[in-house]
Amino acid sequence: MFSIKFTFASAYDTIFAMSEYLQQTSRLLLEWYQAFGIEHVFYSQKSIQKPAKKQQELDNCDVNFTTLEDLKDAVFKLDCNLKKTAKNVVFSDGVPEAEIMIIGEAPGQEEDEQGKPFVGQSGKLLDNMLLSVGILRSEVYISNILFWRPPGNRTPSPEEVTMCLPYVKEHIRLVKPKILLLLGGVAVKALLDTTESITRLRGCQSFYDGIKTIATFHPSYLLRSPAQKAIAFKDFIALKRMLS
Numbered sequence: 001m002f003s004i005k006f007t008f009a010s011a012y013d014t015i016f017a018m019s020e021y022l023q024q025t026s027r028l029l030l031e032w033y034q035a036f037g038i039e040h041v042f043y044s045q046k047s048i049q050k051p052a053k054k055q056q057e058l059d060n061c062d063v064n065f066t067t068l069e070d071l072k073d074a075v076f077k078l079d080c081n082l083k084k085t086a087k088n089v090v091f092s093d094g095v096p097e098a099e100i101m102i103i104g105e106a107p108g109q110e111e112d113e114q115g116k117p118f119v120g121q122s123g124k125l126l127d128n129m130l131l132s133v134g135i136l137r138s139e140v141y142i143s144n145i146l147f148w149r150p151p152g153n154r155t156p157s158p159e160e161v162t163m164c165l166p167y168v169k170e171h172i173r174l175v176k177p178k179i180l181l182l183l184g185g186v187a188v189k190a191l192l193d194t195t196e197s198i199t200r201l202r203g204c205q206s207f208y209d210g211i212k213t214i215a216t217f218h219p220s221y222l223l224r225s226p227a228q229k230a231i232a233f234k235d236f237i238a239l240k241r242m243l244s
Contacts, residue, residue: 063166068096068174075147075167082148082160088115089148092171094141099243101177102126103168105186105218106146106156117142122219126183129219132233133240141175143168145187161190172209179242180211184218203235205242212242 065071072091083089090107093116102118110120118126127137146156146164168191172180182188185198191208192215194201202216216235222228 063170065170065174068171071167071170071174078147078163078167080148080160080163082146082150085151086148087112090115090117090144091147092141092143093117093119094138096141096175098139098141098175099178100135100140100181100239101172101175101179102140102142102181102183103172103187103191104142104144104183105220106144106153107149108153108220109149112149117144118219121223125219125222129229129232129236133236135236135240140181141177143171145190156186161186165190169209172211177211179239180208180213181239182213182215184221188215202231203238205238214239214242 063071063074065074075091076089086107090111104117104122107117108120108122111117111123117123130137130140145168146160147167150156150160172191180191182191188198188201189195192201192206192213198215198217203214206213206215214235217225217228217232222232
């Protein structure tokens, strides 16, 4: 009789070799895409299967409203842990008939105190960047992924985003904007269902539910990284052109 000894070490070597081969193949494919001018590659949505339990939870969160007032009333009544630490619900600001709808990440301290999105330093910078391309704040409609300020202005958790997202999507459906401007990685990843970073996606025109969409850096990031303002300015120029 013959016996075959297949040790953990040999199994590891085999898997490692396969992994190296796959990584090399992936690099070659990316180089091929780039040679043809393709900068971003997304996986087909059909190839991404959410866990059954998580998908069921998302399906159970489907909401539908007739008016913005009904939606706002439902948001105010939501049972959310963030309400325990926040002072106000921050729903929106601006005119719902606007062609541009801006969606950020979450309210900050000043937004929480006033109950309006983008009224602090980030809001002033956003106003100035809009004005630099001839767009007034009064001509846009503004909201966030989260309706409450996370404690300490921390990044929203995946659970918090999942809870608010159905209401955000309904918000967009009711407003029916011509263009969506997404500010920051949280808004981009939530609405475009991607894991790509904001650095890679900013400035690229895409579509959300048939709506022209463009993403750029969040104003709070630009306040911390002023050298990136020039890059973000190009995105606002592209936003202006999309209105034409």
